[in-house]
Amino acid sequence: MDKKSKKRLDVINKKLQTLRPRLAGSRQQADDPAELKQLEDEVQKLEAEAAELKAKK
Numbered sequence: 177m178d179k180k181s182k183k184r185l186d187v188i189n190k191k192l193q194t195l196r197p198r199l200a201g202s203r204q205q206a207d208d209p210a211e212l213k214q215l216e217d218e219v220q221k222l223e224a225e226a227a228e229l230k231a232k233k
Contacts, residue, residue, distance in 0.1 A: 177229070177232065181229050181232065184225075184229060185226060185229045185230070188222050188225060188226045188229075189226070191222055192219065192222055192223070192226075195215060195218060195219050195222070196219065198215055199212075199215045199216065199219055202215055
């Protein structure tokens with residue numbers, strides 16, 4: 177894995193660490209369904225990108 181991909185993977189993992197608790201909280205207290213959908217979409221997108229980067233090793 178090149179340096180740029182490794183750095184991007186680190187950034188993705190840091191974002192996921194903050195998004196996952198927000199998503200869990202949003203699911204428990206579903207005040208805004210649009211926010212829940214947006215968080216789910218962002219987590220899925222980042223997880224897919226991380227899987228793609230890991231596959232390129």
